[in-house]
Amino acid sequence: FTPFFLRDSCRESSHVNPISSQKLFSSGELGIPANQDIVTVEKCEIIQNSSDMDTLKVFWRDGHVSQYPENFLRRYSTVDNIKSARYGYQPFSLWNKTSISEELSPKSLIVSYDEYMNTSLGLYRTLKGLHSHGLVFLRNIPHQPINTNHISGVESLPVDNIIVERIAERIGYIKETFYGTSWDVKSIPNAKNIAYTSSFLPLHMDLLYYESPPGLQYLHVIENQAKGGESIFVDSFAAVKEVERVDKVAFEALKRVPVTYQYDNDGEYYYQSRPMVIMQRDQKVIEAVNYSPPFQGPFECHTDTEGFKDFQRGLAIFESFIEDPKNQVLLKMEENSCVIFQNRRVLHSRNEFDQMSGKRWFRGTYNDIDTFWSRLRVMARE
Numbered sequence: 001f002t003p004f005f006l007r008d009s010c011r012e013s014s015h016v017n018p019i020s021s022q023k024l025f026s027s028g029e030l031g032i033p034a035n036q037d038i039v040t041v042e043k044c045e046i047i048q049n050s051s052d053m054d055t056l057k058v059f060w061r062d063g064h065v066s067q068y069p070e071n072f073l074r075r076y077s078t079v080d081n082i083k084s085a086r087y088g089y090q091p092f093s094l095w096n097k098t099s100i101s102e103e104l105s106p107k108s109l110i111v112s113y114d115e116y117m118n119t120s121l122g123l124y125r126t127l128k129g130l131h132s133h134g135l136v137f138l139r140n141i142p143h144q145p146i147n148t149n150h151i152s153g154v155e156s157l158p159v160d161n162i163i164v165e166r167i168a169e170r171i172g173y174i175k176e177t178f179y180g181t182s183w184d185v186k187s188i189p190n191a192k193n194i195a196y197t198s199s200f201l202p203l204h205m206d207l208l209y210y211e212s213p214p215g216l217q218y219l220h221v222i223e224n225q226a227k228g229g230e231s232i233f234v235d236s237f238a239a240v241k242e243v244e245r246v247d248k249v250a251f252e253a254l255k256r257v258p259v260t261y262q263y264d265n266d267g268e269y270y271y272q273s274r275p276m277v278i279m280q281r282d283q284k285v286i287e288a289v290n291y292s293p294p295f296q297g298p299f300e301c302h303t304d305t306e307g308f309k310d311f312q313r314g315l316a317i318f319e320s321f322i323e324d325p326k327n328q329v330l331l332k333m334e335e336n337s338c339v340i341f342q343n344r345r346v347l348h349s350r351n352e353f354d355q356m357s358g359k360r361w362f363r364g365t366y367n368d369i370d371t372f373w374s375r376l377r378v379m380a381r382e
Contacts, residue, residue: 001073003039004030006058009076010066037061079282086377093132094238096327100133109133113141113338117170120379126340127171127376130216135233135341138167143336144222144363157363164220164363167338172371175214177207178268185219185362198226198355203234203322203347204292206366208261209270213290213343215369220338225358232349233329233341236289239321240277243314250314255279257311259290260297273300276315288344291318322347333362344369 008027010016016023030039040061047055047067056068075085084090095103103109109129115122116138129136144163147156165182168174174181207213219231244251254277263270278288302308321327330351333339341348343366353360 001076003041005076006041006066006068007039007060009068009072010064012064012066014064015066038064086373090131092134092237094241095133095235096238097325097329100235100329103133104137109135110137110139113138113167117167120382123170123375124379127372127379130340130342130372131376134235134237134345135339138338138340139334139336141167141220141336141338144220146222162363164218164338164365167220167340168216168218168365168367171216171375172367175366175368177210177214177366182363182365185364186360198229198353198360200352201350202293203232203349204294205236205290205347206292206343207270208274208290208292209263209272209295211272212368214366215343216340216367216372217343217348218338218340218365218367219333220363221333221335221361222363223359223361224333224335226353226355226360227357228351229353229360230330230332230351231339232351233339234322234327234347234349235345236291236318236322236347237286237345238327239318240286240289242321243317246317247310247313250310250317251277253307253310254314254318257308258299258301260300261290261292261295262297263295271297276318290344291347342369 007030015025029035038060042059042061044059045057047057049055053070055070056073058066058068060066075081093099093103100109111122111126111129116126126136126138141163145158145161147158148154149156162182165174168182205213206217240251240254243254255275258273258275260273261271274290276290277286278290279285280287
């Protein structure tokens, strides 16, 4: 460890407020030539505690004394240890239709509503499943109360009792969008979004035209008697790994070529440009995927270069993988169930349905990914 790192990481009450845990100085102060005594070590001692955990005691030239527990030093001794401490380096499981079918059991990726809402174990199982596979199903949800206007016959949900919002708040705060705090997924006349029709909805991710797209998406099945409308889910991380296996040059292009995503409709104009594949800083682990053809705008990069041809090859391999039925989970979602999935990992789709054959009413909402990671880290630490 460098003297700068140790002094910058000091947790004594003169450096970090013991109540708020907020740092009381700027890292820039340590680099000022006049402050060199602050980052000059006079001597160090090892304090042996009654427990198995020793402490490093550092005496600085300016008279300050810092103490660093052994577990702190081990945590920051390697990049792998740093990631592991934040649950960011735990391996995730790539899946296809066959492999995930083995996980769709009450012991793994299916959790009862009561266990999820009322037990720490149920919540932790859900969080771990979302990390490892990107999706979890809740079953046996109480019936959603519905209000019916006695004049128009229009059905709506009571604003103080929307079950999917309670489900999302169990993990963290809801991410409100221009669709509201939560939103209906059902066929409506003259829909501004293909999700609100009965048409086939291709594989995609939501709101990639946002600077910070939703991290978790929730879809609560209130009614689902219509013929058709099966839900489809695909692991985009597995598709990216297939591109890397088949054509490494194309894989690199997916990390580099910007794709335009936009929503310019109904008095709204949202826009972002981002590559399809985002990697963690070490470039070894996938952090997120961006794929949403229904909301893709014109490319704003040169499309006549070798690099773009590499991108096209990678996109073709990716799409061949996700459109292969052996890599898709297709199921008719049960009423009083809810799927939770990582929006920037799991692609979702819906088959066309016959809106005259019965009702189909889902209710959805979102969390930011930060609240998911926060809850998972806290529970893993406990």
